[in-house]
Amino acid sequence: MLPSACLIKNISQLLFDINIRTIHRLSPAMSKFNLPERYVGNDKSVWTEYIQLAAQYKPLNLGQGFPDFHTVDHVRKALLTVATSDNPLLNQYTRGFGHPRLVNAIAKLYSKVLDRNIDPNAEVLVTVGAYEALYASLQGHTQPGDEWIVIEPFYDCYEPMIRSAGGVPRFIALKPTKTTGIVTSADWVFDRKEMESLFNAKTKGIIINTPHNPVGKVFTRDELDFIANLAKKWNTLVVSDEVYEWIVYQPAQHIRIASLPDMYERTITIGSAGKTFSVTGWKIGWAYGPANLLRNLQVVHQNSVYTCATPLQEAVAMGFEEELKKYGQPDSYFTSLAVELLPKRDYMAKFLTEVGMSPTIPEGGYFMMANWRALECNVQLDEESDQYRDYKFTKWMTKNVGVQGIPPSAFYGEEHKHLGEENVRYCFIKKDENLQQAADILLKWKSQQTKTKL
DSSP states (O other): OOOOHHHHHHHHHHHHHHHHHHHHHHOHHHHTTSOOGGGTTOOOOHHHHHHHHHHHHOOEEOSSOOOSSOOOHHHHHHHHHHHTOSOGGGGSOOOTTOOHHHHHHHHHHHHHHHTSOOOTTTSEEEESHHHHHHHHHHHHTOOTTOEEEEEESOOTTHHHHHHHTTOEEEEEEOEESOOSSSEEGGGEEOOHHHHHHHOOTTEEEEEEESSOTTTOOOOOHHHHHHHHHHHHHTTOEEEEEOTTTTOBOTTOOOOOGGGSTTTGGGEEEEEEHHHHTTOGGGOOEEEEOOHHHHHHHHHHHHTTTOOOOHHHHHHHHHHHHHHHHTTTSTTSHHHHHHHHHHHHHHHHHHHHHHHTOEEEEOSBSSEEEEEOGGGGGGSOGGGOOOSSHHHHHHHHHHHHTSEEOBOGGGGSOGGGGGGGTTEEEEEOOSOHHHHHHHHHHHHHHHHHHHHHHO
């Protein structure tokens, strides 16, 4: 009996990794320019692979998380104003830890939100997107052997960032408590005894993501209190990834863990202009927290990125200033974006259900997980050679149906990847006509499959 393509691929990858390590150990001259050991195994990216797949097959792309429509006018016009300003310094280097106008705007907003006085110069760091804020947090606070608790599924950069810093990720999965009927992201929960068992003397911290990508879960006050109490008991950090903080659907409510009693002192909170203002290409993010914790991030930042683009920081600052004037009002983008996305969310849930999938209705963010197992008889998974079934499904659908999603197993540690295999992640922050096109494509395909069986 011939070995399967998956087995051959796994054996080949294992031999490759063994060879890399053998070359490093036995032949320094040959290995001088190889990938550093700390990055071996972290060289693959679902985004690189699926962007290439989209370029090759040109599907309707519901995989990547970016809007295909413009942000609000005042944000776009802000960048135009900066670009045509008479002030030449707006095109030169600015303060390394954050453009003064922007850190002041960020501090003013979160001082209001948290009801505390945040120092813009010591408690705010502007970064190249939330991605760098995560990187600086984990590089700046990880000693070799430090353990970080990671809630699965997770944004895929968490694990390689921890490992490359010498840390050890400890995973705990959110699992749905129901699989029939209407499933919402609130039905996905972590096991509290399991969570408690992960905390120990080696624990440096825990990463939480609320609202959550890809499930869309908005953690409750009770869940956050449970995590906070463990963090205080074991004297650990909390890195709170809150990039979708303004995209929450009623009646869910976003609670910042830094606002809980005695938690600001041990929490680094991360935000994103790309998600806040729907301008992902601007790559401006930030971290805020107590000065002693932010100092470590500043050291990493000044020795790698040093500073972010001045014109973009100025424009984001102007965007914040405008939104602060409207704060809490219906015409604030912090409020209106979720209202705008709600019918898109519900429409996607409707057509995915009609196709035969079982979607999880998200309480926040703009991603939707959907279980595709009921469609398995209509998909030729054996035509794809990948190890995990969700990779097979998403690739086959991209190539043969013309709608692309993302395989969620990419968001799990190796031990738990099987938990994501029967799901696919779709993004619904898209134009209505593109969501309609996706529905038409999928429903037409489903209809053809039904006729074929008859």
